[in-house]
Amino acid sequence: MVKSAFIGGALAFSLLSTSALAANLHxxxxxxxxxxxxxxxxxxxxxxxxxxxxxxxVTGSELMRDLFEGLYNQDNDGNLEPGVATHHDLSEDKxxxxxxxxxxxxxxxxxxxxxxxxxxxWQRAADPKTASPYAWFVELMSLKNAKKIVAGxxxxxxxGVKALDDxxxxxxxxxxxxxxxxxxxxxxxxxxxxxxxxxxxxxWTKPENMVSNGAYVLAEHVPSERSVRVRNANYWNNExxxxxxxxxxxxxxxxxxxxxxxxxxxxxxxxxxxxxxxxKKSHPEEAVSFPRLCSYYYWFNHSDSGPEAFNDKRxxxxxxxxxxxxxxxxxxxxxxxxxxxxxxxxxxxxFEVPEVPFGQMSQKERDAKAKDLLAEAGYGAENPxxxxxxxxxxEGHKKIAIAASxxxxxxxxAKVTLENLEWKTFLTRKRAQQFDVSRNGWCGDYNEASTFxxxxxxxxxYNDGKYxxxxxxxxxxxxxxxxxxxxxxxxxxxxxxxxxPIIPIYHYxxxxxxxxxxxxxxxxNAEQNWYSRNLYKTAE
Amino acid sequence: xxxxxxxxxxxxxxTLTLLIVFSFLLMHMAPGGPFTAERExxxxxxxNIEAKYGLDQPIYMQMLEYIYGLVAHFDFGPSFQYKDxxxxxxxxxxxxxxxxxxTLSFIVAVLLGGLLGITAAIHRxxxxxxxxxxxxxxxxxxxxxxxxxILVLIFVLWLNLLPGGGWNGGQWQNLVLxxxxxxxxxxxxxxxxxxxxMLEVLHSDFIRxxxxxxxxxxxxxxxxxxxxxxxxxxxYLGPIFVSMITGSVVIDYYFSTGGIGIAFVxxxxxxxxxxxxxxxxxxxxxxxxxxxxxxxxxxxxxxKIRY
Numbered sequence: 079m080v081k082s083a084f085i086g087g088a089l090a091f092s093l094l095s096t097s098a099l100a101a102n103l104h105x106x107x108x109x110x111x112x113x114x115x116x117x118x119x120x121x122x123x124x125x126x127x128x129x130x131x132x133x134x135x136v137t138g139s140e141l142m143r144d145l146f147e148g149l150y151n152q153d154n155d156g157n158l159e160p161g162v163a164t165h166h167d168l169s170e171d172k173x174x175x176x177x178x179x180x181x182x183x184x185x186x187x188x189x190x191x192x193x194x195x196x197x198x199x200w201q202r203a204a205d206p207k208t209a210s211p212y213a214w215f216v217e218l219m220s221l222k223n224a225k226k227i228v229a230g231x232x233x234x235x236x237x238g239v240k241a242l243d244d245x246x247x248x249x250x251x252x253x254x255x256x257x258x259x260x261x262x263x264x265x266x267x268x269x270x271x272x273x274x275x276x277x278x279x280x281x282w283t284k285p286e287n288m289v290s291n292g293a294y295v296l297a298e299h300v301p302s303e304r305s306v307r308v309r310n311a312n313y314w315n316n317e318x319x320x321x322x323x324x325x326x327x328x329x330x331x332x333x334x335x336x337x338x339x340x341x342x343x344x345x346x347x348x349x350x351x352x353x354x355x356x357x358k359k360s361h362p363e364e365a366v367s368f369p370r371l372c373s374y375y376y377w378f379n380h381s382d383s384g385p386e387a388f389n390d391k392r393x394x395x396x397x398x399x400x401x402x403x404x405x406x407x408x409x410x411x412x413x414x415x416x417x418x419x420x421x422x423x424x425x426x427x428x429f430e431v432p433e434v435p436f437g438q439m440s441q442k443e444r445d446a447k448a449k450d451l452l453a454e455a456g457y458g459a460e461n462p463x464x465x466x467x468x469x470x471x472x473e474g475h476k477k478i479a480i481a482a483s484x485x486x487x488x489x490x491x492a493k494v495t496l497e498n499l500e501w502k503t504f505l506t507r508k509r510a511q512q513f514d515v516s517r518n519g520w521c522g523d524y525n526e527a528s529t530f531x532x533x534x535x536x537x538x539x540y541n542d543g544k545y546x547x548x549x550x551x552x553x554x555x556x557x558x559x560x561x562x563x564x565x566x567x568x569x570x571x572x573x574x575x576x577x578x579p580i581i582p583i584y585h586y587x588x589x590x591x592x593x594x595x596x597x598x599x600x601x602x603n604a605e606q607n608w609y610s611r612n613l614y615k616t617a618e
Numbered sequence: 619x620x621x622x623x624x625x626x627x628x629x630x631x632x633t634l635t636l637l638i639v640f641s642f643l644l645m646h647m648a649p650g651g652p653f654t655a656e657r658e659x660x661x662x663x664x665x666n667i668e669a670k671y672g673l674d675q676p677i678y679m680q681m682l683e684y685i686y687g688l689v690a691h692f693d694f695g696p697s698f699q700y701k702d703x704x705x706x707x708x709x710x711x712x713x714x715x716x717x718x719x720x721t722l723s724f725i726v727a728v729l730l731g732g733l734l735g736i737t738a739a740i741h742r743x744x745x746x747x748x749x750x751x752x753x754x755x756x757x758x759x760x761x762x763x764x765x766x767x768i769l770v771l772i773f774v775l776w777l778n779l780l781p782g783g784g785w786n787g788g789q790w791q792n793l794v795l796x797x798x799x800x801x802x803x804x805x806x807x808x809x810x811x812x813x814x815x816m817l818e819v820l821h822s823d824f825i826r827x828x829x830x831x832x833x834x835x836x837x838x839x840x841x842x843x844x845x846x847x848x849x850x851x852x853x854y855l856g857p858i859f860v861s862m863i864t865g866s867v868v869i870d871y872y873f874s875t876g877g878i879g880i881a882f883v884x885x886x887x888x889x890x891x892x893x894x895x896x897x898x899x900x901x902x903x904x905x906x907x908x909x910x911x912x913x914x915x916x917x918x919x920x921x922k923i924r925y
Contacts, residue, residue, distance in 0.1 A: 126699060126701055129701070132701050206669075208668075209666045209667040209669070211663065213666065214659065227668070228662050228663060280696075300785070301707075301708065302709050302881065303784065303878040304784065304876075327784060328874060328876065329783065330874065331872055334766075334872050334874065336768075338782040338783055341778065341781075343782060346794075380706060502887070502888075505655070505656065507649070511653075539660065540658060552804075
């Protein structure tokens with residue numbers, strides 16, 4: 079039964095593709111399309127899982143967006159566009175969402191996608207038995223009873239989700255959350271096929287067992303080497319898909335990947351730090367750099383285990399002022415990164431970068447001010463400031479730490495020791511506040527300033543520096559339910575620029591080699607939530 | 619002989635058990651755990667995951683359960699990092715890859731190295747000797763992490779003859795570069811080892827006697843000198859064969875072959891306890907097995923050795 083449905087779908091698909099191929103022009107732009115629509119790209123590591131409720135890494139989520147489809151998708155600019163849901167209604171008290179699902183949505187085995195599939199998936203994500211590392215996302219979405227279910231105090235069936243009928247999915251939140259719909263593009267919220275999971279258990283994600291509802295189905299998976307996905311003939315919008323096949327290759331070494339790109343084996347790969355300018359020159363149409371929703375910064379340890387000197391605001395300010403961000407972005411990273419004077423990147427949706435005073439000064443002025451501040455705090459040639467920077471093993475982090483320590487030594491006479499730690503040791507030390515200054519990077523979970531600024535909340539589990547400021551806590555709590563929280567975010571950034579709990583260093587960019595004939599890459603999507611079904615290749 | 623084999627296998631069991639116990643303890647002593655991540659998990663979420671994988675148990679219970687699963691079901695447990703995969707599966711996909719390119723590299727290294735070594739010894743101080751020694755030194759000073767990029771530069775970027783990496787089900791095109799990169803330094807060692815031991819044998823009394831008897835050179839070398847000259851080589855071949863078939867981190871990393879070599883290193887970095895244990899046991903077991911085989915081969919080569 080399942081098989082015959084699939085063959086039927088495959089036939090319909092081949093008919094469609096023949097008619098499209100006959101014209102071989104892009105239906106909207108009229109560009110001549112390449113005969114072979116295969117997109118091959120490199121990933122750094124094997125993805126953690128192919129189960130939408132369990133996957134936790136970026137590359138795994140990329141595969142999920144091709145294989146599954148949630149309530150909403152993102153367009154090329156990161157705005158919501160209909161997915162399985164066409165629209166939603168919101169209750170007066172802003173806690174009950176009713177999503178209307180399109181009746182034509184189908185699973186790859188031909189079954190209709192219903193509200194029950196979403197209920198199953200969301201309950202599954204919260205269920206302690208699933209033991210999903212992303213169970214916290216369900217809590218973050220403020221779903222009713224999520225916290226208690228994850229803690230095992232309530233049954234997953236008590237989660238605030240309900241299928242009103244096959245095509246109406248009702249979600250109840252514990253409190254209003256203005257950006258809730260944005261979160262429905264995340265893999266954790268994608269529907270999952272109960273029948274396939276019950277039939278195959280953990281093995282349901284194998285290509286031969288997997289049932290999915292996205293534009294593609296998994297055709298092949300060789301762990302740690304490659305995975306291949308091909309078009310899903312049953313996808314409701316299959317007609318508009320152009321890329322026929324997507325190949326993901328695991329290539330650990332970024333230089334090896336770049337070589338293979340140059341040899342024509344890949345359509346997309348990352349450019350290692352420092353090499354962007356030379357590729358921009360040699361391959362101007364292929365080397366691209368565009369903003370990414372991530373921030374690179376140093377934490378000060380504010381807790382009792384940190385150096386006493388860091389309790390003095392002037393010391394923190396002096397160190398932040400004396401750090402010449404332009405040297406780091408223009409001389410070390412060289413990938414178009416942006417010097418950071420605020421924690422939240424400018425690319426964040428709705429976020430206006432406040433003009434913080436120290437960002438307006440010239441580096442010369444900042445250096446002079448830094449010297450004064452440190453002297454005022456009582457540190458100088460006789461009593462030099464001493465501390466250690468810890469960072470995890472990586473050429474890039476090392477170069478930045480060396481540059482920072484040199485700047486602090488030359489400008490402020492500080493004695494800085496560098497300590498390189500293996501990843502897990504680094505994380506363990508950071509969590510336990512066993513550091514003076516630590517290297518950090520943070521990428522937004524969703525495109526809204528709170529995904530960054532929440533880290534500054536005294537109770538945040540990511541507040542590794544143990545920074546406590548009651549005003550910040552209050553502003554963050556208010557922002558959760560505020561109609562327009564932007565004023566709060568601006569105020570928090572001003573506090574950060576003054577109190578300097580962290581040293582913002584730079585805001586990331588994506589630095590890629592992208593085949594010139596691979597079109598429609600969403601460079602304006604700050605979260606880089608791309609979908610293979612939106613891409614296409616033109617004839618060269 | 620049979621008794622000897624049984625005795626050796628009997629010793630292997632406690633050796634493997636000790637290996638398991640020590641690796642298990644060392645692994646758990648390393649800071650952090652499999653679920654320590656940049657995004658710190660809320661305590662309740664972490665507790666649920668640890669309960670699923672039995673990490674909430676005391677360590678001796680974890681170890682006993684692990685050994686029980688291993689002995690009773692030959693089950694290496696689930697991977698903590700790759701959540702929809704078992705360690706048995708990871709070994710089953712990764713090991714054939716390294717076994718293939720490792721065995722090929724081994725054959726290339728032994729044949730070429732042996733041949734060069736013997737030639738060099740027979741034609742000592744001739745241009746053939748200098749060539750063989752020169753080549754082996756050249757191969758030795760170029761480690762595979764330098765060799766890999768150079769090979770890729772020549773064969774992939776300049777000549778455009780071969781793919782720059784990947785496995786592709788073990789197509790010959792994907793095998794050429796990893797095999798060259800992996801075999802060269804081993805070949806160099808084998809050349810020098812064979813050359814020096816061959817020289818030593820050629821200067822021994824029984825060869826002089828054979829010469830005095832007027833035996834043809836070919837017979838002297840292949841019938842009389844070769845076997846004893848290979849003896850020191852044999853004790854070297856066992857361990858290198860194991861290290862070659864269990865994969866090279868550099869080869870897996872640079873050529874993206876997806877073998878077990880990189881899995882070992884990644885599992886250590888990820889604290890993927892089960893994968894790390896699985897690969898350690900695999901490597902340990904193979905080492906014990908091949909050492910035994912080498913010892914048995916001694917008896918065949920050298921009639922003076924009897925078990």
